[in-house]
Amino acid sequence: MERKLLIVVLGGGESGVGSAILAQAKGYEVFLSDSGSLKEEYRKTLTDYGIPFEENGHTEQTILAAHEIIKSPGIPNTTAIMQKIIAKGIPVISEIEFGGRFTNAKMICITGSNGKTTTTSLVYHILKSAGFNVGLGGNIGKSFARQVAEDHFDYYVLELSSFQLEGVFDFKADIAVLLNITPDHLDRYDHDMQLYVDAKMRIIRNQKVNDALIYWVDDPVVTKEIRKLKPLSSLLPFSAEKRDDTVAYADNNEVVIHVNNNTFNMDLELLALEGTHNLYNSLASGIVAKLLDIQDETLRQSLADFKGVPHRLxxxxxxxxxxxxxxxxxxxxxxxxxxxxxxxxxxxxxxxxxxxxxxxxxxxxxxxxxxxxxxxxxxxxxxxxxxxxxxxxxxxxxxxxxxxxxxxxxxxxxxxxxxxxxxxxxxxxxxxxxxxxxxxxxxxxxx
Missing domain, CATH: 3.90.190.20 (Mur ligase, C-terminal domain)
Structure with missing residues (x-):
């Protein structure tokens, strides 16, 4: 009998455990390894699924025998085990890359140095309110890979950090939202801002002409990168003020979104989220909604009754x-x-x-x-x-x-x-x- 391919999952948190469950469901031999101790809930889950794992250290012989490594986002490439994996040339991917292989759902992916959790949560709220069969994952909520293994959604709304995007190769966002890029996590990127920018811009990787890129046109880093990379996808810029090149903006105390030859209007004061930064989040979310042909009244109601995100203002x-x-x-x-x-x-x-x-x-x-x-x-x-x-x-x-x-x-x-x-x-x-x-x-x- 042919031996199963071995997938090793590094990191035993939400992302790693979800990846291990999906790998097992797809017929791989799976081993999970964590340099620290696992939370009891994750230890129990792995035991219940019969997935072999180790904690408080790595068994190099097993890890270096892997066909592929799924690395949890918090693990930098500078760790000793990662250096050995890289030296041996074993492919290293993220949970997002792995999960994306096994679903045909539409992917709505959101990144940015700031606002991504709020925007992801708001887009999910809008789609749920409109009756979509939609999952929420990535850097928020339940593991994306685990949802692919155990649920069946037609859409996923994924918050993607630069750490998750580092391990994306063939994965594609049908709708990508790029809110902003400002200095963050520079300790992870050798204090080189361009390395961080490059990781963020992987969100548009593999996009084609039928896909969409929603972005804040006033962010100089984002606009410079878009000019440089020339994505094939439809460009949908937004701004706080009306400009010739924007599809969404605020004008005369109204939110205005013009997509697919339709114009959506809503009084600014009716938005649940306050402040200029939250206007951007609402505009980006509204563009997503109109791309998906969500009715104006449903969108208005969702933008008005959204409860916000814990720990954010x-x-x-x-x-x-x-x-x-x-x-x-x-x-x-x-x-x-x-x-x-x-x-x-x-x-x-x-x-x-x-x-x-x-x-x-x-x-x-x-x-x-x-x-x-x-x-x-x-x-x-x-x-x-x-x-x-x-x-x-x-x-x-x-x-x-x-x-x-x-x-x-x-x-x-x-x-x-x-x-x-x-x-x-x-x-x-x-x-x-x-x-x-x-x-x-x-x-x-x-x-």
Whole structure:
């Protein structure tokens, strides 16, 4: 009997476990390996499926015997095991690439340095409300590969990070949404912005004339790359203001979307999402909806009743006249810029975490104009101090969320906003940005 091809999955989180389930379902021999310990739910799932796995280390002999490697997005190529895999020439792909091989569903794929989770969630909400048979996955929710193995959807709405796009080769987005590209994750890309840009632009890889590319025309990096790469797909640019080349924009306090010889209009004030950055998210989502011929009334209702995304400009409570906002998902400087821009009061700003090669000059002007107090929350705040010391009169350090919230409570004045918008990854003090945001909400509610 012919021996099955061996697929090795590196990483035992949501992405890796889903990939292992799909590989098993498609008749491969599967082995999952994680350098750390697995969460109990994933350990149980692998055991229930009878998928062999290891944790807290890698068995090189087994891994290097693989026909193909499916690498979880959080694993950089610089790890010792990845260096050996690359040296041996074993193909390495992402969960997205692998899952895409086994479904004929239409792919609506969304990336950007900021706004991709909100836009992905909004597009999914619109399609679900319109009665589409649609799955949600990628960098959000349940593993895409696992859904391909266990469900049957006609459409997928996928949030794709640069890490996931690195491992995409034959996968194709039927509709690609490219919101923006600003510096992020530069520690992963040798502090070379172009390497990060190249990863993001893989979202248009393999697109053909019948596919669509929706993008923010005012982003200089995006527009430069589109001019350079000359994609074959239909180009659908959007902007906050009407221009000759835009299909979606705001004009006279209305959202206007002109697609497929139809024009959609909606009062700006009826949008559920507030702020300029969320206008972009709504415009991009509306273009997707009109490409799919979703009725105007359904689209209006969905744009008006969308609940937003946890940890993204999430209003937590008002305590003694001070508004507390959880923007823990702001893991890069540009995200924080949008948050600062959207707040109209004086701000007590909680910053800090694991720095990814950040340049804080982007938020300097807004901080100088709007911020009353800076609170640095991290194991190492030296880079923040080096940039902001002497510029903001009141700067404090905190080593826990409880301490940060307590310091913010003592610093804020009635009418102020306390904003957690860290600019950084969470892994120095917290398990994830969700854990960081949840702790913020917990301590605020105890005030």
């Amino acid at each position: 999430e209003k937590v409570a008002v305590v003694r006249g001070v508004q507390y906002i959880n923007d823990s998902k702001a893991t890069n400087v540009n995200s924080c810029w949008y948050a600062l821009q959207s707040v109209r009061t004086k701000i007590v700003l909680i910053l800090g975490g694991k720095d990814k090669g950040n340049d804080y000059s982007e938020i300097e002007d807004l901080v100088l104009r709007k911020v009353r107090t800076l609170i640095f929350l991290g194991k190492d705040n030296s880079k923040l101090h080096a940039f902001f010391d002497g510029k903001v009169p009141d700067i404090k350090d905190a080593s826990s969320m409880q301490e940060a919230v307590s310091l913010a409570y003592g610093s804020a004045e009635k009418g102020d906003t306390v904003l957690l918008s860290p600019c950084c990854a969470s892994f120095d003090l917290f398990e994830s940005y969700e854990d960081r945001g949840d702790q913020f909400k917990e301590w605020v509610r105890k005030l």
